[in-house]
Amino acid sequence: MREVMEQSSDKVLENALANGVELMSYMTKFQWDKAKYPTALPLSSLTDIINKEVSQMETELKSRAAAYNSVKMSLQSLEHKLDGTLQTRSLNGIVRKEDLVVSEYLTTLLVVVTRLVTLNWERTYESLSEFVVPRSSRKLYEDGEGGLFSVTLFKRAVCEFKAKPCCLCQLPYEVFVAWIHLKAMRVFVESVLRYGLPVNYQALVLHTDKKHSKKLREELASLFIHLDPTATASKTDVRGQIHFLYF
Known part of the structure; x- marks a missing residue:
């Protein structure tokens, strides 16, 4: 995460979330996800589900990491060019006054999105902060390298929005969720093996x-x-x- 967040690496812990909550809170307030891991299934089946899920996330993480590294290398190459890219060129003639919302509480940010992650941007930008105005993003310009998008949000959320990591960083915490469910299964199994039936135990963190x-x-x-x-x-x-x- 520190590598992906780069300039905002000091905010890694703030973005370390499992199901939207801080990791320690997830553990201390853990509730079994019956929808994801049905308790009617045998323990062996639940273990298989978790193993398959983690394997799929590992494969997806490798794919996203490869895409991220490819984009990063492309970006580094583009940054060495003096002009001709959205990162360095003048936006006169691309951005119009009516594309920007500026008020006492709201502002508009311009975001350069590479071609590889354009679709992901359109699906996820609203979730980067609760203070993003829904359906406010507009594609202002597009070329072979990517696109320039506008997004409107509350001024107080600008720093938070800029510090958000890309979707690559969420996968490790989905693995964390699966891991904690596996720990809960182990507590159950150990309690039955050691103390017998009926099940009567209290798990503490x-x-x-x-x-x-x-x-x-x-x-x-x-x-x-x-x-x-x-x-x-x-x-x-x-x-x-x-x-x-x-x-």
């Missing part, structure tokens, strides 16, 4: 840092040792026996 992680594990080991009848009394063995608590 504890957020810590590297400095306090070891101490937290030791405290949990001491607190829940009674749940593992195979654990020995020694402190070293306790830490080894309760590893199933951590996923």
Whole structure:
């Protein structure tokens, strides 16, 4: 993401979203997606669905990465030209006064979109910020390299809009969503295997840092040792026996 966002690499964490929410919030407020992963299916079938989904996303990510690198190389080549491209040429005669909306709250941005991602722009520009005016984008000019588009939005969202990463960056977080569902399945399976039926357990997510992680594990080991009848009394063995608590 840092490579793709380039000038806005300091905003990577702000754009690290899973299903539209920050990653830690997604984990701590996790709800199983029954529409995507029907709970009526066997666990083996759910695992197959997740594996197939991740494999498809990996293939798509490679395709988008190749397209992105191709566009980046083309852009770098174009930037070395002195004139003749939308990035460097004068827009007089292309952009008219009536193409621009400028008011107390609204403004119009001009966006150069390469030919490879023109269709994606038209599908996704409204989602780059909640303050984009719907259906406001207009194609003002097009040549063999791409097109010049206008888009109207609230002035306060200009910085946010410019900092948004391209759609290439969303795939890793779709994988994250699948990964968390897989973790939830593991919690279920482990609970049944260790505690039997009927299913009666409570899953918790504890957020810590590297400095306090070891101490937290030791405290949990001491607190829940009674749940593992195979654990020995020694402190070293306790830490080894309760590893199933951590996923």
